[in-house]
Amino acid sequence: MFAWGANSHAQLGLGYATDTEQCDKPQSVTCLPFQKGSELRCIAAGGGHTLLGTADGRLYGCGWNNHGQLGLGHTDDVPLFEPIGEYGFESIAAGWDVSGGINAQGELYVWGSNVWGQIDVPTNRIITKPKKLMLPCNSRALKVVFGLHFTAVLMESGKVWFLGKCKDITRHYPPDATQSIFPVCCIGDRGKVTDIAGGECHLVLLSEGNRITCLGNNKHGQCSYNETTLDDPLRLESGWSHSGYLTRNGEVLLWGRNNYGQLGRNGESSSAPVRLAIDGGAAVRDFSLGSQHGAALTACGRVYCWGWNEHANCGTPGEDNVTIPRLVELPVPVSKVICGAGYTLAFI
Numbered sequence: 270m271f272a273w274g275a276n277s278h279a280q281l282g283l284g285y286a287t288d289t290e291q292c293d294k295p296q297s298v299t300c301l302p303f304q305k306g307s308e309l310r311c312i313a314a315g316g317g318h319t320l321l322g323t324a325d326g327r328l329y330g331c332g333w334n335n336h337g338q339l340g341l342g343h344t345d346d347v348p349l350f351e352p353i354g355e356y357g358f359e360s361i362a363a364g365w366d367v368s369g370g371i372n373a374q375g376e377l378y379v380w381g382s383n384v385w386g387q388i389d390v391p392t393n394r395i396i397t398k399p400k401k402l403m404l405p406c407n408s409r410a411l412k413v414v415f416g417l418h419f420t421a422v423l424m425e426s427g428k429v430w431f432l433g434k435c436k437d438i439t440r441h442y443p444p445d446a447t448q449s450i451f452p453v454c455c456i457g458d459r460g461k462v463t464d465i466a467g468g469e470c471h472l473v474l475l476s477e478g479n480r481i482t483c484l485g486n487n488k489h490g491q492c493s494y495n496e497t498t499l500d501d502p503l504r505l506e507s508g509w510s511h512s513g514y515l516t517r518n519g520e521v522l523l524w525g526r527n528n529y530g531q532l533g534r535n536g537e538s539s540s541a542p543v544r545l546a547i548d549g550g551a552a553v554r555d556f557s558l559g560s561q562h563g564a565a566l567t568a569c570g571r572v573y574c575w576g577w578n579e580h581a582n583c584g585t586p587g588e589d590n591v592t593i594p595r596l597v598e599l600p601v602p603v604s605k606v607i608c609g610a611g612y613t614l615a616f617i
Contacts, residue, residue: 270282270297270298270613270614270615270616270617271295271296271297271444271580271586271599271600271614271616271617272292272295272296272297272561272596272612272613272614272615273292273293273295273296273582273612273613274291274292274580274581274582274609274611274612274613275290275291275315275317275371275580275582275609275612276290276291276292276538276612277290277291277316277333278318278332278333278346279317279331279332279346279347279348279349280314280319280331280332280333280609280612281296281297281298281319281332281612281614282297282298282300282301282319282331282349282379283296283300283491284300284348284349285348287444288413291580291581292581293586293587293598294581294584294586294598295542295584295597295615299441300349300350301325301350301607302321302323302350302352302456303321303323303439303484304311307317307324307494307603308324308325309321309322309323309324309616310322310323310324310358310359310487311358311359311361312361312605312607312616313361313362313363313368313607314363314559314607314610314612314613314614315332315333315338315363315364315365315366315367315368315424315609315610316333316363316364316366316560316580316608316609317332317333317366317609317610318330318331318332318333318334318339318363318366318368319331319332319350319363319614320339320363320368320370321350321608322358322360322361322370323354325534326353326355326356326357326358326544327352327353327354328349328352328353328354328356328358328361328370328399329338329348329349329351329352329353329606330347330357330368331347331348331350331351332346332347333346333366334346334347335366336367336381336382336384336395337380337381337382337395337396337397337398337581338363338364338366338367338368338380338381338382339351339353339368339499340353340368340380340381340396340397340398340399341397341614342397342436343397344364344395344397348497348557348592349578352455353399353418354398354399356370356372356378356399356497357372357373358370358371358372358378358392359371360371360412360413360484361547362412362413362414362415363381363415363416363468363609364381364414364415364416364420365382365415365610366381366382366456367379367380367381367382367387367388367415367420367550368380368381368399369388369402369413369414369415369420371410371411371412371413374409375408375409375410375411375425376401376423377401377402377404377413377422378399378400378401378402378408379396379399379400379402379413379570380396380397380398380399380400380445381395381396381421382394382395382609383395383396383436384418385419385433386432386433386434386451386452387415387418387420387432387434388400388402388420388432388433389402389451390451391451393525402407402422404422404424404430405428405430405445405453405455406424406428408425408426408428409424409425410422410424410425411423411424411425412422412464412465414465414466414467414472414507415467415474415508416433416467416468416469416470416471416485417469417470417509418433418434418435419431419432419433419434419435419438419472420432421456421466421472422469423462423463423464423465424546426461426499426556427460427463427476428455428456428457428460428462428466428479429446429455429456429457429472429474430453430454430455430456431453431454431455431456431460431472432451432452432453432454432456434468435471435472435486436471436483437470437471437484437485437486437487438454438471438484438485439454440455441484442454442455444464445454445553449607456472456473456474456484459476459478459480459482460476460477460478460480461477461521462474462475462476462503463475463476463477463497464502464505465505465508466505466506466512467507467512467582468485468491468507468508468509468510468512468525469486469509469560470485470486470510471484471485471486471487471491471492471507471510471512472484472485473505473507473512473532474524475502475505475514478497479497479501479502480496480497480498481494481497481502481505481514482495483495488540489509489510489511489525489526490524490525490526490538490539490540491510491511491512491524491525491526491540492526492608493540493541494524494540494541494542495514495537500514500516500520500522501516501517501518502514502515502516502543503516504518506556506557506558506563507558508525508531508558508559508560508561508562508563508576509526509560509561510531510561511523511524511525511527511531511532511538511558511561512524512525512558513545513556513558513563514542515553515555518552519531519552519553519554519568520544520545520553521544521545521556521565522544522545523542523543523545523552524539524540524541524542524543524544525538525539525540526538526561527539529561529562529576529577529578529590530575530576530590530591530592531558531561531562531563531575531576531577532545533545533546533563533576533592533593533594534546534592534593534594535573535592545563545575545594546563546593546594547567547594548573548575548594548596549572551568551571552567553565553566553567553568554566554567554568555605555606556606557606557607557608557613558608558611559576559582559608559609559610559611559612559613560577560610560611561572561576561577562575562577562578562582562583562591562608562611562613563575563576563608564597564606564607564608564615565594566603566605566606566612569601569602570601570602570603570604571596571599571601572584572596572597572603572606572615573592573594573595573596573597573605574589574591574593574595574597574600574613575577575585575591575592575593575595576591577590578590579590579611579612580609580611580612582611582612582613583595583597584597584598584613597615598612598617599615600617602617603615603616603617604616604617
């Protein structure tokens with residue numbers, strides 16, 4: 270595992286290793302809870318905390334923990350990866366100060382900040398240990414994503430349950446009046462949804478028929494793209510105010526805000542998808558969007574980063590933004606790359 274970028278809360282898994290609270294270049298993380306990459310099942314990087322799920326069902330975390338987002342039962346930051354528990358999570362997610370995991374039975378557990386009622390009854394402002402979230406149907410959960418103040422859950426039924434605060438979404442989807450525990454909205458008018466991604470104040474949906482729908486704040490054009498695409502989208506991703514998808518033929522298309530080069534190019538923000546240009550036209554097999562930067566993993570296992578670079582989270586010293594995807598010096602082949610808010614992780 271290699272990590273670089275912001276380390277103000279020890280989210281890189283290196284402890285408080287730098288005087289400047291950041292790593293300007295990729296650093297090898299040696300204090301890991303697994304021996305080899307094949308033992309790792311799922312990864313999540315949030316506002317300042319990192320979660321690792323291993324193949325044997327164990328969950329580990331490090332970093333920022335002011336709202337209990339590490340799930341350890343307390344609110345102290347953790348400098349190195351610590352065991353959280355055995356939950357059998359198949360997938361995990363990390364928001365700004367909140368986390369979630371879904372097990373093989375499709376049960377969703379959440380923990381961290383509940384200031385906006387995004388994961389529990391409003392009287393509980395923080396949840397410091399993973400807690401099963403009971404949604405108003407018996408369908409299995411497939412994916413959970415977080416905005417700054419909201420949670421969205423994709424169900425096996427194709428419906429999306431929405432909790433928390435985002436006025437640009439809830440004005441169109443009022444809470445279900447039959448729910449007395451806490452307000453839950455149902456987004457069930459977009460056909461069967463197959464994937465979701467959450468931005469700061471917007472939500473992206475991929476429905477059957479390759480239809481992409483964006484809901485929420487549209488200040489930077491991040492919600493103007495609503496149409497059936499011919500590019501066969503495979504998977505969605507979203508940053509704070511930009512979004513994108515990976516196609517089955519290895520292309521990444523991005524739209525939304527571009528003040529830091531989030532779209533991987535020079536120029537204005539765009540409400541229409543822009544193809545990400547990688548050196549030599551290399552095909553992309555995976556990508557990740559942080560709050561305002563991104564990383565792409567090519568078919569040959571190389572990593573390219575672009576966007577906001579204040580914390581050297583694009584793998585380059587200094588604070589100059591990276592407007593064109595730039596190769597990060599790493600051992601190859603890399604098997605997985607993921608972006609948090611101002612930091613990046615790569616797994617060999």
